Amino acid sequence: MTISLYISTLEADSGKALLALGIIEQALLKTTKVGFFRPLIRGTSTGKKDKEIELIITQFNLPQNYEDSYGLLESEVLQLINQHKHEQVLEKIITKYKSLEANCDFILCECSDYLGQSLALEFDINREIVQNLGCPIILLTNGYQKSIEEITSTIQIALDAYQEKNCQIMGIVVNKVVSQQINELNQVLASEYDQFNYLLSVIPYTSKLENPRVGEVAAQLQASLIDGKKKLDNLVSDYLVTAMQVSNALNWLEEGQLIITPGDRGDLILAMLQAEHSVNYPSLAGILLSGGISPAPSILKLIDGLAHPLPILSVETDTYTTAALAKEVKGSIIAGDIEKIRLSLELFAKYVDGTKLEKRLREIKSHGITPKMFIYNLHQQAKSLRKHIVLPEGGEPRILQAVSFLLSQGMVDLTLLGSRKDIESSIRKHGINLDVNTLNIITPKQHPKFSEYVETFYELRKHKGMTLDAAKDYMIDVSYFGTMMVECGDADGMVSGAVHTTQHTIRPALQIIKTKPGFSLVSSVFFMCLESHILVYGDCAVNPHPNPEELAEIALASAETASIFGIEPKVAMLSYSSGSSGKGEEVEKVRQATAIAQQRQPELQLEGPMQYDAAVDAAVAAQKMPGSKVAGQATVFVFPDLNTGNNTYKAVQRETGAIAIGPILQGLKKPVNDLSRGCKVEDIINTVAITAIQAQNI
Known part of the structure; x- marks a missing residue:
């Protein structure tokens, strides 16, 4: 199982690169299968690559392509949202993440940059992404020039927002904290959050990481380079704006300054170049000429003859504007910046408890799975070993729309039952993207195995008074024919019910396929897709009044179904009483x-x-069933009768907006599943995928 971690911030310039470098380096001590993923990146019109993706892939030589390392451009996200296609944002990001995850033992995700105009929208998108990816979070915040109260308030707001979505918090890192605040902040964080066993780290402000290179100043100010290309990596520690006399300007020079002066001040330019070569003056970062004025030709000739000149830049803006813009330039850690990378790794090693980080990662347990990820996993699992599913209601438009998607995704092989003419007519009438000539269509009575199926059904049911003529009539029915295909191994499973009743779908399965060994009845479950997790409800569709033996069988079958679909079964046997307190026929x-x-x-x-509240609420569970391994964390809910189960699933579906996938039949030797006659196309797609997965597990 892949371990994942998500670096989340609330603002720009929090220092994500430092944290990412440290975490990836530590992960590589344990495994070489490490990945780096950014769900959202800004992108540029010039096609320049994301700096942090380039940094991590290059520094650690990760075996992944740039295109595989991010989900979507922020511009693509905004376009989809404006087109009311919010769901596609998550689907595209999940697909790319899972593709990378398949080759990794550990994957580090990093949130977006918070450089856009709508920070609240950007945070909500990041929160939804991390919820669906299911990654534990390291919360990173910027402590520079903030009071301790401001820092802790920001942290708590973020914690509340993520916990509202049932996201797991693994640690809190405050970066860029001034030295005077470090001890006090460490104490405050420990008093507030030690009880949650969070990884807690405070990293001091380090000016060398914040200072830009001359090349970064040039890029952000769109400056032209006059000379000094070899020294564009010089660090800029500060800026000196000067138009004074040379004798006075020299007194203001400090290590690493970028000198800002008008382009026609040849005397200052020459003085700064000379000062750079003098042992009596500090080393400078470079010279930035304002006003769009080029130095005199004689000055340029002199500069051109120097062996190792300072970088000299020129911009069109006036001196005041140039200085203001230069001070807004933020330094970054980019691929190949050995000095900043080394310093970042040293800070991480000194101030982040690597042992505790590793321990917390091992301790992380899944808190469930979101509907988006559950459905993604369904589709991928179905694709992993393609099965053949028969659909008896071949002319139904919703079935055909689902077929178009299923075949385009290569999820399953399909057979449609019905008249080829009727199916072709339905495809044309509803404008469905299907070529009827590529479809496997069977008209039951015309199929070469029709007589064989009739004979088989007759043999199965003759002890019940079945005749050959009656068997022939039954086999003309698409539900019986499709079920016989499954029984005889000509299909792996069947899905029906978009047009037919539940009884019409289930009865042939009970008569032909029958229950598997160890089971005496067929039951059902619904996958209840809540906002942040999936629950399994059974039996909500088939058995009205199960006795104790039948109820036990429903529970075991429901637990098995949950396991097949990646849900750890913790089964709550529901009643109106919890534990041993209640009395009465139903609770007994x-x-x-x-x-x-x-x-x-x-x-x-x-x-x-167990009562429902005790099954789902940890606080109630602690009071009513202390010490229980199921109460408060149940994933499978077994209702005492059909009346309770059916009404509960519909109430939860309506009141919470949950997606209910089902009913999924269980207990049969081979899979047959029933659709609601009000089903949507996506319901059909998901039920076919579920049926295929059930067939994989026979």
């Missing part, structure tokens, strides 16, 4: 069912009877 039924299920699978985390 649940108590007996719990005992039967525990006896059959003692290793399964399954408890009951």
Whole structure:
């Protein structure tokens, strides 16, 4: 399983590169399969690459392409949002992340840069991304020129916002803190957050990391270079604006200054060049000429003859504007900047507890999976081993729209039942992107195996009074024909119900496929896709009044279904009473069912009877069922009867906006699944994927 981590900030210039460098270096001590991913990057009209992606890939020689290292450009995100295609933002980012993750043991994600106009929107997007990727978070904030109260307030706002979305916080790092505040801030953070076992780090402000190179000043001011190309990597520690006499200007020189002066001050230019070569004056970073004035030809000739001249830049703006713009230039850590990279790694090693970071990463457990990631995983799992699914309702437009998507994604192989003429007519009428000549279409009565299926069905049901003529009539029915395809191995699973009733879909399966060994009944579950996690509800569609043995079987089947789809089963046997307090026929039924299920699978985390609030709320669980391994963290909910289950799933669906995928049938030897007659195209797609995955696990 890939371990992931997400660096999240609330503002620009927090120092993400320092933290990313340190974390990646530490990860590479444990595995070579390390990846770096930025869900959103700014991008430029000139096509320049993201500096931090280039830095990390180059510094550590990571085996990933630049294009694989980010999700979307911020401009693409805004375009999709303006087109009301918000869902596509997450889908595209998840797809690219999962593609990179497939080759990694550890993947570090880094949030966007917060350089746009709508910081609140950018934060909300980042929060939604980290929620769906399921990464634990290191919260990074900028402490420069802030009071301790301002720093802690910012941290708490971010913590509250992320915890509102059930995101996991792994650590808090405050960067760029002035030395006078470090000890006090460490104490404040420890008193507030040690109880949560967070990784806590305070990194001091280090001017060398903040200072720009002369080349960065040139790039951001769009300056032209007169000379000194070899020294564009000089660090700029400060700026000196001067138009005074040379004798006075020399007294103001300090190490690493960029001298700003009008371009026609040849005397100052020559003086600064001479000072650079004098042992009596500090080394300068360069000279920035303002006003768009080029030095006199004689000055240029002199400069051209120097062996190692200072970098000399020229801009069109006046001196005052030039100085103001220069002071806004932010230094960055870029690929190949050995000095800043080395300093960053030294600061990380000194101020971030690497041992605790590694320990916390090992301790991180998944808090569930978001609907987007669950559905993505469904589709990928279905693609991993393509199965053949038969769809009896071949002429239904929603089925055909789903077929178009499923085939375009290479998710499954499909057979449609029905008249080729009717299916072709439906495709044309509804403008569906399908070529009927590429579809596998079967009209039951005309199929070469029709008589064989009739004979097989007759043999299966003759003890119930079935005749050959009756068997033939049954086999003309698409639901019976599709079910027989599955039974005879001519398809791996069947999905129906967009037009037919549940009974019409299930009855043939019960008569032909029957239950698998160890199961006496067919039951169902719904995957309830809540905002931040997935729950499994059973049985909400098939069995009206299960007895204790049947209820135990539903619980075990539901736990197995949860496991197949990547959900750790923690099963709550629901009733109107928790633990041993309640009495009555219904609660006793649940108590007996719990005992039967525990006896059959003692290793399964399954408890009951339990009320719904105790099953989902840790605080209630601590009061009603202290010490329980299921209460407060249940993932599979087994309802005592169909009335309770069906109404509960519909209430949750309507009141919370949850997506309900199902019913998913369980207990059959081979998979057959039922659709709601009000299903949407995406419901059909997901149910086909689920059926394919069930077939993979037979």
